[in-house]
Amino acid sequence: MTAQPGTARGPADGSVSRASRTRLGRRVTLVGCALFALTALLFVVALLLGEAGLSPAEVLEAFTGRADRVTAFVVLQLRLPRAIAAALVGVCLGVSGAVFQSVVRNPLASPDIVGVTAGAGTAGVAGVLVFGVSGLALSITVVAGGMLTAVVVAALTWRRGIHGMRLVLIGVGAAALATALTSYLLTRVDVRDAHVAYTWLVGSLNGTDWPIVWVLIALAFVVLVMLGAQRRSLRVLELGDATAAALGFRVERARIGVLLTAVVLAAVAVGTSGPIGFVALMAPQIARRLVGRTSLSLVASAAVGAALVSASDLIAQYLVPTISFPVGVVTGVIGAPYLAWLLAGSRTRSRSGGSS
Amino acid sequence: MTSSRSLTARELTLGYDARTVVDGLDLDIPPGRITVIVGANACGKSTLLRGLARLLVPSGGTVLLDGRDIHRMPTVQVARVLGLLPQSPIAPDSITVADLVARGRYPHQGWLHRRSGDSDAIVDGAMASAGVLDLAERSMDELSGGQRQRVWIAMALAQQTDLLLLDEPTTYLDISHQIEVLDLLVDLNAERGTTVVMVLHELSLACRYAEHLVAMREGRVVAAGSPSDIVDAELVRRVFGVDSLVVPDPVSRSPMVVPFSRHHRPGEPAR
Amino acid sequence: MTRRTGSRTRERGPARRRALGALILIAALLTACLASLAVGTAQIPLHTVWHAITAYDPTDPEHIAIVAKRLPRTLAGLAVGAALGLSGTLAQGLTRNPLADPGILGISQGAALAVVTAITVFGATAPSQYLWFAFLGACVAAILVWTIASRGRDGATPVKLALAGAAIAASFGSLVAGVLIANQQALDTMRFWQVGSLAGRGLDVLLPALPAIVLASLGALLMGRSLNLLALGDDTAQALGLKPGRSRLISGALMAVLAGAATAVAGPIAFLGLVVPHAVRFVVGHDYRWVLAYSAPAAAALLVAADVVARIVARPGEVQVGIVLAVIGAPVFIGIVRRGKAAGL
Numbered sequence: 001m002t003a004q005p006g007t008a009r010g011p012a013d014g015s016v017s018r019a020s021r022t023r024l025g026r027r028v029t030l031v032g033c034a035l036f037a038l039t040a041l042l043f044v045v046a047l048l049l050g051e052a053g054l055s056p057a058e059v060l061e062a063f064t065g066r067a068d069r070v071t072a073f074v075v076l077q078l079r080l081p082r083a084i085a086a087a088l089v090g091v092c093l094g095v096s097g098a099v100f101q102s103v104v105r106n107p108l109a110s111p112d113i114v115g116v117t118a119g120a121g122t123a124g125v126a127g128v129l130v131f132g133v134s135g136l137a138l139s140i141t142v143v144a145g146g147m148l149t150a151v152v153v154a155a156l157t158w159r160r161g162i163h164g165m166r167l168v169l170i171g172v173g174a175a176a177l178a179t180a181l182t183s184y185l186l187t188r189v190d191v192r193d194a195h196v197a198y199t200w201l202v203g204s205l206n207g208t209d210w211p212i213v214w215v216l217i218a219l220a221f222v223v224l225v226m227l228g229a230q231r232r233s234l235r236v237l238e239l240g241d242a243t244a245a246a247l248g249f250r251v252e253r254a255r256i257g258v259l260l261t262a263v264v265l266a267a268v269a270v271g272t273s274g275p276i277g278f279v280a281l282m283a284p285q286i287a288r289r290l291v292g293r294t295s296l297s298l299v300a301s302a303a304v305g306a307a308l309v310s311a312s313d314l315i316a317q318y319l320v321p322t323i324s325f326p327v328g329v330v331t332g333v334i335g336a337p338y339l340a341w342l343l344a345g346s347r348t349r350s351r352s353g354g355s356s
Numbered sequence: 357m358t359s360s361r362s363l364t365a366r367e368l369t370l371g372y373d374a375r376t377v378v379d380g381l382d383l384d385i386p387p388g389r390i391t392v393i394v395g396a397n398a399c400g401k402s403t404l405l406r407g408l409a410r411l412l413v414p415s416g417g418t419v420l421l422d423g424r425d426i427h428r429m430p431t432v433q434v435a436r437v438l439g440l441l442p443q444s445p446i447a448p449d450s451i452t453v454a455d456l457v458a459r460g461r462y463p464h465q466g467w468l469h470r471r472s473g474d475s476d477a478i479v480d481g482a483m484a485s486a487g488v489l490d491l492a493e494r495s496m497d498e499l500s501g502g503q504r505q506r507v508w509i510a511m512a513l514a515q516q517t518d519l520l521l522l523d524e525p526t527t528y529l530d531i532s533h534q535i536e537v538l539d540l541l542v543d544l545n546a547e548r549g550t551t552v553v554m555v556l557h558e559l560s561l562a563c564r565y566a567e568h569l570v571a572m573r574e575g576r577v578v579a580a581g582s583p584s585d586i587v588d589a590e591l592v593r594r595v596f597g598v599d600s601l602v603v604p605d606p607v608s609r610s611p612m613v614v615p616f617s618r619h620h621r622p623g624e625p626a627r
Numbered sequence: 628m629t630r631r632t633g634s635r636t637r638e639r640g641p642a643r644r645r646a647l648g649a650l651i652l653i654a655a656l657l658t659a660c661l662a663s664l665a666v667g668t669a670q671i672p673l674h675t676v677w678h679a680i681t682a683y684d685p686t687d688p689e690h691i692a693i694v695a696k697r698l699p700r701t702l703a704g705l706a707v708g709a710a711l712g713l714s715g716t717l718a719q720g721l722t723r724n725p726l727a728d729p730g731i732l733g734i735s736q737g738a739a740l741a742v743v744t745a746i747t748v749f750g751a752t753a754p755s756q757y758l759w760f761a762f763l764g765a766c767v768a769a770i771l772v773w774t775i776a777s778r779g780r781d782g783a784t785p786v787k788l789a790l791a792g793a794a795i796a797a798s799f800g801s802l803v804a805g806v807l808i809a810n811q812q813a814l815d816t817m818r819f820w821q822v823g824s825l826a827g828r829g830l831d832v833l834l835p836a837l838p839a840i841v842l843a844s845l846g847a848l849l850m851g852r853s854l855n856l857l858a859l860g861d862d863t864a865q866a867l868g869l870k871p872g873r874s875r876l877i878s879g880a881l882m883a884v885l886a887g888a889a890t891a892v893a894g895p896i897a898f899l900g901l902v903v904p905h906a907v908r909f910v911v912g913h914d915y916r917w918v919l920a921y922s923a924p925a926a927a928a929l930l931v932a933a934d935v936v937a938r939i940v941a942r943p944g945e946v947q948v949g950i951v952l953a954v955i956g957a958p959v960f961i962g963i964v965r966r967g968k969a970a971g972l
Contacts, residue, residue: 014476016483016492020454021476023493105446108775108790112797156961166964172793173960176730176897180953183822187947191815198814202804235459240446245411247515248435248463277797288450296448323809332801335794 028297031290035303039087042310046083047075049318081213082205085272086313086327087306088213088220089205090279092269094305095227095298097280098287099262102238102296103255104168110280111266114167114259115174117277119149120270121201122178125185128197136211139271146267149174154259203276203328205313212272219268227261227298234258234296276312276328278335279305360387361437361518361551362422363408369416370400370407377403379575380417385519385568390545390552392562395572396596401555402443402523404572408553409440409521435463439517443524445508447496453507454492457483460514479514486510486540502533509540520544522554526561534558538565559596563587563610571595587611641912645921648910652924659931663701664693666935696829703828704931704948707889708899710840712926713847714885715900716907716919720854721878725905725963729765729886730897733795737768738890739821740799743806747813758835758891765887769879771795823896823949825934836888843884844923850878851916858915896949898956899926905963 047059054071061067062075093111100109111117123145127133133141153174157167182201186194199206233254236244244251266280286308287300312330319325363385370378377400385391385408393401406412408419410426419426426434439460447456458479465475483489486506496504505525512520522541526534542565544550556562562569563583570580571587573595579586588611592600598615601622605612616622664676671689678684679693711729718727729735741764745757776791807814853874856864861871889896903926904918911917930948933955937948 014474014478014480016489017454017458017479018476020452020492021458024452024455102448105448106787106790108787108794113790113793156965159965168790169964170961173957173964175793176960177953177957180822180897180950180957183818184947184950186818187822191811191818194818195808195811195814198804198818199808202801202808232462236462238446238448238451239456239459240442242406242411242440242442243445245431246409246435246438246440246442247459248432250431277801281794292450325805325808329801329805329808332798333805335798335801 024291027291028300031287032299032303035290035300035307039090039303039306039310042307042314043083043087046086046310046314047079049314050074050079077209081210082208082313083310085205085208085213085216086310088216089269089273089276090283090305090307090309091224091302092220092265092305093276093279093309094283094287094301094303095224096262096265096269097282097305098284098296098298098301099227099234099258099265100280101284102234103259103262104165105238106168107285108281109168110278111262112175112275112277112280114171114263115149115153115178116146116263116266117270117275118175118178118182120146120267121275122182122185123148124200124270124274125182125197128200129185129189129193135207135209136215139212139215142274143267143271146270147263149178150263150267154256199326200274202326203274203331204326205273206324206326208272216268216272220265223261223264223268227258227265230254230258230261231298234298238296274326274328276309277332278338279308279312279331282331282335282338283308362387362420363438363519363551363553364420365404365408365417366420367417368404368407368414368419370403370412370414372403376415377575378407381575381577383570383577383580385551385553387551388545388549389567390541390565391554391568391570392566393553393555393570393572394557394559394562394595397557399572399595400575401572405521405523405553405555409438410434411440432463435515435517437517438519438521439512439515441508441512441520441522441525443527447504449497450495452493452495453483453488453499453510454479456496456507457488457510457514460511463515478516482510482513485513485544487536502529502536505529505533505537506540509537513544517550519551519553522552524555524557526556526558534561541565559587559592559613560605560611563612564605564608583611584609587613645911645917648907648921652921652928655928655932656924659928659935660701660705662935663704663931664697666938667692667697699829699833700825700934701931702830703833703892704825704934705927706833706837706840707825707893707896708927708930709844709923710885710889711896711899711930712903712922712924713844713919714882714889715926716904716915716922717847717850717854717878717882717885718900719904720850720857720915721875721882723858723860728898728901729769729882730895730900732769732772732792733799734765734768734772734792734883734886735890735895735897736796736799736803737764737766737771738762738887739817739895740764740803741767742820742891743803743813743817746816747806747810758888761891762839762884762887765890766880766883768795768799769883769886773879819947820894822947823894823952824937824945824947825893825930826945826947828892832892836892839884839888843881843888846877847881847885848919848923850874850881851914851919853878854915854919858913894949896930896952898952898960899930902956902959902963903929 048054048056054074058067058071059075062072067075097110100111100113101107104113120142124138124142127138127141153167153171157163157170159166186197189197233249236247236249237251237254237258241251244254269276283305284301287297287304290304291297291300308331309327312334313327316325316327316330365381365383368378368381368383369376381404383404393404395401403412407414410419413427421429421434421437460482461475461479480489483492486509488503488506488510491499491503491507496507499507509525525537529537538561541552541554545552566583568581569583569586571578571591578595579591588602589600592598592602592613600616601614602611603614604610661673661676665671665673669692671693675689676693679690683694684690714729715727718729718732719725738761741760742757745751745760751757751760772791772795775794776787803817807817853869856867856869857871857874859867864871886900904922907918907921907925911921930952933951934948937946937951940946940951
């Protein structure tokens, strides 16, 4: 059963680990490409579908500048920004969720647990109902609210460092408080206003316009690059604080850096579309199962997130002919059977022995 | 071949919150040899090891690596010289062996971590030395306890440090795995001259494998030296509070501790 | 000889604390109830309150206000508070986790979803009609959260329960949202219900739920011994003669019933079930028999008191009691976590 020391000594020339790496890299690339292709397809579909009943030729004309004003408006000002936003929001949420799950070491973690989403939600509802803000200004308010909540939660968690579990529990408390405040605000206004706010609260891409999309693109790009630079920190943090320190990493600094980036990503996503539930939770898990043997794949998580949100938005808009649901409803509804699937597919792994 | 890195503790005081665990301790780790730290539960041996590994900031005294204060050295620099295998290492469930071992190279890879063929060869070499090369594609959660421990050692090997610290590397392993791991460390010390410092709780095994034994009690060093020099019934009584008979191990000639108990005393028939 | 005196002296201290605690509790209850009867849009002097109870005069408008509106509201507060206090203690005992609370565990959202379904699909209008839906919803959510959190190596740890609860709450919340967005009428009703309030809760809402609350409360009070054993771990509990699976099932069912009934009457109220058992433990120690016994009246007093505050804070209007409790409860919860020892947290 146990390999005798000596029999597993093969040619130690680097071929084994190189092969292993290539295999993994290939898988990630394959999955990533497939998913991005899927997202691209959904993107095209999003441009083609709609009430205006445009033919593909007309849609194409909008891009070449030969369409009439209405068509151009519908395609370039309504559908295009929305489709782009859907994909990018999915990327941000997927990556953010992957980071949180890695740092907290729990597949049920997501940026929601730090209270970012709830705090952003409260800020958004307050913005809409109390201050009458909308558009880009609303997005900024939302992002600020989310960041503020995260910072407060982090500050409260700080006790010579941020311990993952304490972060979760305090975040849950903060989220509950924020949710209560939101509910309170919803009771204080006219039902029509409440309906508008509520729709936003559930996560909606309605009314996404170019200013928001440009800011989203810029911010997402910057933050994702920052996260890319921290990839190694992530891989090492997964191995536990002691090992990470032994490998020469400043553990607390690395953890804060990584979490901060993830929080910003989540806040930016929420700022664009309101809190879309579950994507940050589901995307990394689905990505892991698709890619197979790996601990963390940011690229795959991003790809799954993009596909998920794009698909959900299409379903939300067009599934029921008379009603256009906000995208958050669809992701949430998918969430319940997703959880059930997670359940069914789980094996209670019992390890022999306690250590390692 | 023998490592000349010196690791010493000078009047080291370590603790958690308000509790002092290690108090004003002086210790010299002999370079290029295998040192084992033993002691009763909660005597501070794990804490001492963590202090030596730079995981704990001392409340008093210093840890010196080659004569320099270890806490004033850049973390990465320390990581290239000193490796640690902690007590219950954590790994994400579905990580492959090759992936995990490869992470041991991080301290040597610059910020842009250009992975070279060299690096791959070192990783393969580490896996081969630890006897897990054929497990390279498997994921950690499929392996047995002994195999997992060997993978962690492979990662420490890939780190290619002159010093290797291990915190209870044999707990929860059965006898064959324990011996496997310890023999591997002896090979490492012999082939590369790595200085090995480990905490073991099994006294007779410690005597067998240690070239330098450090016995601790309540945060202080009670005795330090070669096992055959220092281990006798008197030491066992002082450190563990147990009466015993110390005889030469029939196989390795190192001291073997045979404890007495209320039900088992010499001269009385076994119950 | 010495031993007997020793154990007797050892028991005197805690017993004295419990007695003192009981006195304070009774005083608090009375004060809260009296305040609840006296305070409102119109401040009614205490002697009028006393007359209203003892010598009820059907023609006196103040007496009517007291007996017809404030008294039922106070009673509802007492019942809901007691139910939540017990349910929280049960949750903490059965999950072996001091940070459990039915509200955080997603149970309220389960009840909410069921209620929304009842309102929109089955046309339920009266609380007495969607009461049973709320129960069912709470139970389903409880089972789901527990099952999800138990998945994996270490079973249902505090963190996994919190995360699973948050996940279920979010999931069910989205479903609720989907329905409410399509149905503005339902939204109008639900948005007030979601906050947790005792406003307008009269006997018509309370009475149908009362038998369930009373019976389940009695059952809960009897679970003290089981919870004490469960606290030692399944293996030890079994060795001491308990059937852990069955005890957990019964406790869980009682918890869901109590939480479900409370939510059906007053809407989702978080934190009460979490914070009260902790406060009670400071006084009576960790014996669940006492913790249960004291949690019910303590939570009742707290809820009624919070309701009074809710009526005072934004005169002449009202803030919902759920908000008041969340605003108080969240900082306390966070304080508990911060002070908690590293083990398990």
